[in-house]
Amino acid sequence: MSTTRISREAFRAPLDHGLFLNGEIKAKDGHKDLPVLITAHGFRGFKEWGFWPYVTDALAELGFYTVIFDFSRIDAAAAKQPDAVIAQARTLSRELEDLQTIVELVREQRLPLSASADPGRIGLLGHSRGGAASVITAAEQTAIGAVVAWNPPSDLTPPAGVSAEPFIAADIEQNASRYDIPYKLAYLKQPALIVQGSADVERILLGHEALRLAAPGHSFVQIEGGDHSFGVQHPFTGPTPALVEALQATTRFFRQHLQPVEALRKEAQSHGHS
Structure with a gap:
């Protein structure tokens, strides 16, 4: 078991229409210049849903x-x-505004434990519709250094026979x-x-195939046997092999593209001795 002490601090950021973004920061005690990862849950999820506490820890x-x-x-x-405020808050437009607000709060160092963060290195990790929102946000914000999407839809139009909220x-x-x-x-x-589970819905x-064909220059990982939530239900009963594999692929990717300062120092030292 890890002996690393993690600091945790909640925040509540005000928005328009009397809305708020409620969240939490998690970071190693006593560390500075850590690369930032902003996580985005799916349409039916929330920050404490299923695997999110485990993943962010x-x-x-x-x-x-x-x-x-x-x-x-x-x-x-x-x-x-x-009802009108709730309905508007459920749109992807609102979701993108929320995500942009979080990015701005990170860059302006207005979130808790900001002394631990390097606002110049920001990555996004989103699941399902949160993954799609993360891709769009990265495309629209040069402040984002890398993005990982878990089981994102390629088409946000509701499938035939499914009525969408107006x-x-x-x-x-x-x-x-x-x-x-x-x-x-x-x-x-x-x-x-x-990152795509092979047992997700058709x-x-x-x-996923449409995304691979459109963007072959990016990275794609298939998790064999993983469904839309990598076998995890809510409440969380522990990590599944599919979740562990998805998380390992994700951390390898972010370590490569948003390397922690400690990793950069070790790399520099190793080059110095070669």
Whole structure:
């Protein structure tokens, strides 16, 4: 068991319409200049759902300043905001605004434990629709250094026979080009990794192939036997082999593209002795 002490501090960031982003920072005690990882949960998830506490604890122990937060739709529902506010908060547009706000708070060092973070090295890790939002955000924000998406959809249009909420459907229709995930990924300048479970639903698997065809220059990892949540349910009962494999692929990728300062020092020392 790890003896690393992890500091944890909650935050509550105000938004418009009386909404808030509720989150938590996790970082190694006594460390500075840690690369930042911002995590984004899926449409039906929340920051404490299933694997997220385990994943963010692991990332913090590995030397990342880790941000976990609830999208504002969680606060809107909990605060029993008017129906129109809740519906608007459930759109991808609002999700992207929320993610952008978190990025800005990191860059301006306005989140807790900011002395531990290197705001010049920011990575995004998103699951499902949070993965799609992470890809779009990376495409639109040069501040993002790398992005990993777990089981992201390539097409945000609801499948045939599934009715979308009016606000969500209108948002998707009005932002069709902005939400073109294969196009965004194809022209994304920052390094990206798509981690896909082989036992996910057919629609996501077909979308994964569309992403591979559109952006062959990026990295893709398939988790054999992994479903949409890598076999994890809520409440969490422990990591599955599929989750462990997805997390290992993710940490390798971020270590390569957002290396912790300690790793850079070791690399420099090894080169100095070669």
